[in-house]
Amino acid sequence: MAIIFDKVKKNYGKKPVFYNLNFKIPLKPTVIGLVGPNGVGKSTMLRLLAGVLEPTEGLIKNDQANEPYVKWASLHTIFVASGERGLMYRLNTLENGMYFSSLKGISIKKTENNIRKMAQDFNFSNELNTYFQNLSTGLKKKAAILVGAAMETEVLLLDEPSNGLDIAAQEDLASFILDLKNKYGNTIFISSHDTQMLSGVVDHYLFLRDGQIEENIGHKMTENGLISEYREIYQRK
C-alpha cells in the first residue's frame, strides 16, 4: 500500500506553494522527515496528507483504496498540529482520547487502554487525569501526540513535534516515535527543524524546495550528515 502524489499543485488563493509534486511513499513502518526552510510548505504537505486540504490541481491517492483520498485519510491518518492547541481544553487526556475516538467511530475502550499503555512508554502516566488547559506547553504537546497515537491509525502526521519540549521530553518523544514504528507499525511523517531529533528517528527524508521535492533520500543520516546535506541543497543555485 502506498500514498501517491500525482502532479499535485497547491495554491493559497493566488499564492502557489507546490507546483508539481510527484512521489510515492509506501505505507510501511517507517519515519519520513519533511525538511526545508520556513515557509517552504512542510505543514501544507502534512495537511494535504491528512486530507484537511485538497490539491488545487492533481491528485493524491492511496493505491489500494477505492475511495476518494480525503475519505480514506479521515479514517486512516491523524494530524497533530505544531501549536499547543489541538485537544479540548476542559477534558483530560483520557477524556480527549474518548471524545476524538467517538468522532472517528473508533472503539473508545481500545483508545483508553492504548492511552494508559502508551503513557507509560511516554512518561505521561501521572498527567492522564489533568485537564488539557492545565498542562504546560510541552505536556500539551505530549498529550496531543499520545491521543493521536492511541487511536491506532496507520499514518501519524506530526508537525514540529519537538518544539517546546524540554530535553528529557525530547528524548521521550524520540523513543516514543521509534516505539510507534517498531511496536505499533505506524507510518510517521514528521515536519521539523530539529536536526538532532530527525537524525535519531528518520529513515527517509523529503527535502522541499521551490514548490517541489528537491531530494528524496531513503536512508538514515547522522546529524552532521543531515546538516551538510541541508546546506548543500539550500545553497544550490
Ligand SMILES: Nc1ncnc2c1ncn2[C@@H]1O[C@H](COP(=O)(O)OP(=O)(O)OP(=O)(O)O)[C@@H](O)[C@H]1O
Ligand atoms: N492558510 C493560509 N493562507 C495563505 N497562505 C498560507 C496559509 N498557510 C500557509 N500559507 C503560506 O504558505 C507557505 C507554506 O506555509 P507552511 O506553513 O506550509 O510552511 P512550513 O514549511 O511549514 O513553514 P515553517 O517551517 O515556518 O513552519 C508560506 O508562505 C505560508 O505563508
